[in-house]
Amino acid sequence: GENVEQHPSTLSVQEGDSAVIKCTYSDSASNYFPWYKQELGKGPQLIIDIRSNVGEKKDQRIAVTLNKTAKHFSLHITETQPEDSAVYFCAAKETMNSGGYQKVTFGTGTKLQVIP
Amino acid sequence: KAGVTQTPRYLIKTRGQQVTLSCSPISGHRSVSWYQQTPGQGLQFLFEYFSETQRNKGNFPGRFSGRQFSNSRSEMNVSTLELGDSALYLCASSLREGYEKLFFGSGTQLSVL
Numbered sequence: 277g278e279n280v281e282q283h284p285s286t287l288s289v290q291e292g293d294s295a296v297i298k299c300t301y302s303d304s305a306s307n308y309f310p311w312y313k314q315e316l317g318k319g320p321q322l323i324i325d326i327r328s329n330v331g332e333k334k335d336q337r338i339a340v341t342l343n344k345t346a347k348h349f350s351l352h353i354t355e356t357q358p359e360d361s362a363v364y365f366c367a368a369k370e371t372m373n374s375g376g377y378q379k380v381t382f383g384t385g386t387k388l389q390v391i392p
Numbered sequence: 393k394a395g396v397t398q399t400p401r402y403l404i405k406t407r408g409q410q411v412t413l414s415c416s417p418i419s420g421h422r423s424v425s426w427y428q429q430t431p432g433q434g435l436q437f438l439f440e441y442f443s444e445t446q447r448n449k450g451n452f453p454g455r456f457s458g459r460q461f462s463n464s465r466s467e468m469n470v471s472t473l474e475l476g477d478s479a480l481y482l483c484a485s486s487l488r489e490g491y492e493k494l495f496f497g498s499g500t501q502l503s504v505l
Contacts, residue, residue, distance in 0.1 A: 319396070319484075319498050379450065385434050
């Protein structure tokens with residue numbers, strides 16, 4: 277099955293600096309890579325996702341890059357703000373085909389702290 | 393549109409008891425997945441239901457079970473609780489079976505004493 281590794285487990289940055297979280301996956305058949313943000317006391321919320329036919333995707337201060345050859349993808353947050361403080365999870369999923377459904381496999385999470 | 397609703401928010405049980413957790417998906421969403429979240433293991437997939445049928449199952453013992461009703465609401469049950477079952481149980485709904493975008497509820501925090 278799929279295995280997703282995520283680094284670092286904790287990350288502290290000064291407000292205004294950039295933050296980068298990296299993930300690697302094992303199954304070359306995985307072709308959908310979402311990122312979730314989990315704030316204290318809440319469930320994870322999808323913040324950005326990328327498919328394997330795209331190398332980079334950006335949404336305001338958040339961007340995700342994907343290197344299929346190396347099987348790794350990264351989340352980049354620029355101009356960090358205190359409200360970015362949360363736990364971030366990467367995940368990998370193989371798109372369902374006629375043969376069955378593949379579950380989403382999550383990384384172990386990165387606790388991001390943005391220091392004002 | 394209301395989000396995913398999980399009840400209860402907190403539960404305290406003792407070893408050997410059983411527990412039932414409830415999840416109401418977003419209106420129109422027909423797929424419900426369950427995850428166990430612990431500090432050491434992250435989010436671990438339990439199972440997914442679609443059209444009242446279990447479509448996929450993670451690597452959990454048979455003490456963990458679930459079901460889905462015709463209105464897409466889902467319940468999960470854990471029997472003979474163990475200390476290691478203490479965790480946040482998250483429910484996620486999605487539009488259809490296998491649809492990638494998951495919408496999570498706030499979870500049920502289960503403590504087993």
